[in-house]
Amino acid sequence: MNTTTEECIFKSDMLSGKTAIVTGASRGIGAAIARRLCETGAQVVVCSRSLEGVTQTADSLKDEGYTVHAVAADIAQKADVERLIEETLTNFTQIDILVNNAGITRDTLLMRLKDEDWEAVLQTNLTGTMYCTREVLRPMIRQKSGRIINISSVIGLIGNVGQASYAAAKAGIIGLTKTTAKEVGTRGITVNAIAPGFITTDMTAEIPEEFQNKLLELIPLQNFGTPEDVADTVCFLASTAAGYITGQTFQVDGGMVM
Numbered sequence: 383m384n385t386t387t388e389e390c391i392f393k394s395d396m397l398s399g400k401t402a403i404v405t406g407a408s409r410g411i412g413a414a415i416a417r418r419l420c421e422t423g424a425q426v427v428v429c430s431r432s433l434e435g436v437t438q439t440a441d442s443l444k445d446e447g448y449t450v451h452a453v454a455a456d457i458a459q460k461a462d463v464e465r466l467i468e469e470t471l472t473n474f475t476q477i478d479i480l481v482n483n484a485g486i487t488r489d490t491l492l493m494r495l496k497d498e499d500w501e502a503v504l505q506t507n508l509t510g511t512m513y514c515t516r517e518v519l520r521p522m523i524r525q526k527s528g529r530i531i532n533i534s535s536v537i538g539l540i541g542n543v544g545q546a547s548y549a550a551a552k553a554g555i556i557g558l559t560k561t562t563a564k565e566v567g568t569r570g571i572t573v574n575a576i577a578p579g580f581i582t583t584d585m586t587a588e589i590p591e592e593f594q595n596k597l598l599e600l601i602p603l604q605n606f607g608t609p610e611d612v613a614d615t616v617c618f619l620a621s622t623a624a625g626y627i628t629g630q631t632f633q634v635d636g637g638m639v640m
């Protein structure tokens with residue numbers, strides 16, 4: 383039995399007046415994060431490569447009365463990231479929260495790993511996170527506040543067979559998180575990472591059932607996580623309750639890695 387609920391338990395005005403960007407928000411964890419940020423009062427800019435996917439996320443939230451803006455942007459492209467930030471500032475004048483969630487996998491054993499697959503995973507998961515972070519720093523420094531939340535993975539902590547590129551990128555995100563936290567701490571900006579374990583989304587749907595059952599045995603809480611489990615941690619880190627926390631990595635993994 384899952385211990386969390388899809389229902390939002392935070393106050394609906396917790397992030398009132400705040401503007402958030404969520405990358406990779408057309409589905410899965412990113413879509414759940416966008417929803418939670420809306421439910422806690424933020425206005426949200428959602429991005430993904432596919433305009434159709436991200437517009438779908440935005441439209442369903444707008445239908446419920448939330449303020450959401452969709453941008454099609456590939457975070458692996460610097461020019462797209464610059465446009466994403468510019469469009470957000472034009473629409474909402476400031477950026478309070480950045481959630482670097484977009485990510486991809488190209489799994490294979492290292493011996494068989496193609497250069498282009500390594501490069502694609504590093505470029506999206508790590509360089510894309512750096513582009514978005516670097517681009518929001520100026521407006522956040524100007525306003526003397528900001529919250530940056532990077533979605534890493536437990537795979538970045540422990541590695542995994544067939545995931546060399548993904549593990550390297552997700553470990554890199556943790557180093558990037560700590561360094562950015564040290565560089566901008568005096569500017570009122572906190573930077574933290576979340577390392578989810580096994581969360582049920584399209585990304586994990588392809589894992590064979592037999593292997594999923596083996597994974598379950600490694601999880602003390604005995605169930606897979608939901609996108610909302612991650613989204614709730616994002617909301618906490620974006621809230622004033624987390625004002626004295628920076629440079630940390632929070633595992634949301636049911637105890638899988640400890």
Ligand SMILES: NC(=O)c1ccc[n+]([C@@H]2O[C@H](COP(=O)([O-])OP(=O)(O)OC[C@H]3O[C@@H](n4cnc5c(N)ncnc54)[C@H](OP(=O)(O)O)[C@@H]3O)[C@@H](O)[C@H]2O)c1
Nearest residue numbers: 406408409410411430431432456457484485535581583585
């Ligand atoms: N699911 C898990 O068990 C798990 C565990 C640990 C960490 N994570 C991390 O959590 C994040 C979300 O995972 P998920 O399971 O929700 O994945 P998902 O269902 O595959 O969704 C990935 C999202 O990222 C977007 N995206 C991919 N590449 C992009 C790019 N270059 N620019 C902009 N958007 C891009 C996708 O939309 P488009 O295809 O339209 O661009 C989609 O919205 C990822 O960083 C993943 O590594 C997931």
